Amino acid sequence: DADVTQTPRNRITKTGKRIMLECSQTKGHDRMYWYRQDPGLGLRLIYYSFDVKDINKGEISDGYSVSRQAQAKFSLSLESAIPNQTALYFCATSGRTGGFGPQHFGDGTRLSIL
Amino acid sequence: GQQVMQIPQYQHVQEGEDFTTYCNSSTTLSNIQWYKQRPGGHPVFLIQLVKSGEVKKQKRLTFQFGEAKKNSSLHITATQTTDVGTYFCAGPYNQGGKLIFGQGTELSVKP
Numbered sequence: 001d002a003d004v005t006q007t008p009r010n011r012i013t014k015t016g017k018r019i020m021l022e023c024s025q026t027k028g029h030d031r032m033y034w035y036r037q038d039p040g041l042g043l044r045l046i047y048y049s050f051d052v053k054d055i056n057k058g059e060i061s062d063g064y065s066v067s068r069q070a071q072a073k074f075s076l077s078l079e080s081a082i083p084n085q086t087a088l089y090f091c092a093t094s095g096r097t098g099g100f101g102p103q104h105f106g107d108g109t110r111l112s113i114l
Numbered sequence: 115g116q117q118v119m120q121i122p123q124y125q126h127v128q129e130g131e132d133f134t135t136y137c138n139s140s141t142t143l144s145n146i147q148w149y150k151q152r153p154g155g156h157p158v159f160l161i162q163l164v165k166s167g168e169v170k171k172q173k174r175l176t177f178q179f180g181e182a183k184k185n186s187s188l189h190i191t192a193t194q195t196t197d198v199g200t201y202f203c204a205g206p207y208n209q210g211g212k213l214i215f216g217q218g219t220e221l222s223v224k225p
Contacts, residue, residue: 031211033212035215040123040217041217042120042202042215042216042217042218043157043202043204043215044215045207045212045213045214048211048212050211056212058212059214090156090157092157094211100144100145100147100162100206100211100213102147102159102162103147103149103157103159103213104159105156105157105158106156107155107156108156
C-alpha cells in the first residue's frame with residue numbers, strides 16, 4: 001500500500017467548476033505539502049502545513065485553498081477552475097521537524113481543465 | 115527572490131556515456147537534496163548533502179556539494195536505460211522548512 005495516497009489520479013473538468021484533490025498519508029508525518037508540476041518549470045509549492053493548525057501559502061497559492069482535516073489528511077481545492085491550472089499535482093509529506101528531511105510524494109493527480 | 119537553477123534542461127546520451135547535471139543557488143544553502151522522477155512517476159528522494167565540499171556515492175551516481183554551499187552536481191557514470199528520468203535538486207527556502215526545486219534535468223538514454 002502506498003504511504004501517500006492521492007485521489008483522484010486523473011480528473012477532467014470544465015472552467016468554473018469547484019474541484020477538490022485529496023491526500024492522505026500513513027507515514028505519521030506532521031508536514032504536508034501541495035505542489036504543481038508543469039513541463040520545464042519543475043515543482044512549485046502551492047501550500048504547506050506543519051501541523052493541523054498550521055497552514056501556509058507557498059509561491060503560487062492564488063486560486064487555490066487547502067484544508068488540513070487531520071494529521072493524515074490534506075486537501076487542495078480549486079474554487080473556480082481555470083484552464084491554466086491544468087497541471088500535474090503532487091502531495092508530499094516530511095517528517096523531520098526543525099530540519100529538512102526527505103519529502104515523500106504521492107503518485108500525483110493529473111488535472112485537465114477545459 | 116531565492117532561486118535554484120538547474121542545467122541542462124534536457125540531456126540525451128548513448129547508453130554507456132556519462133551524464134552530469136548542475137544545480138546553482140542564488141543563496142547559500144544549509145543542505146541540498148536530489149530527487150529522481152521516472153517517466154509517469156513521482157519524485158523519489160535520492161540523497162541529502164549537508165557539509166561544504168561533501169561528496170557521496172551511490173553505485174554509479176556521484177553527488178557533490180560545493181565548497182561555498184551554493185552549487186551541487188550529480189554525475190552518473192556509464193549510463194543505463196534504467197537511469198532515464200528527470201533529476202531534480204532542491205534546497206531549503208528561507209530556512210522555513212520547505213524546499214525550492216530546480217527545474218529538473220530530463221535524461222534520456224539511447225540503447
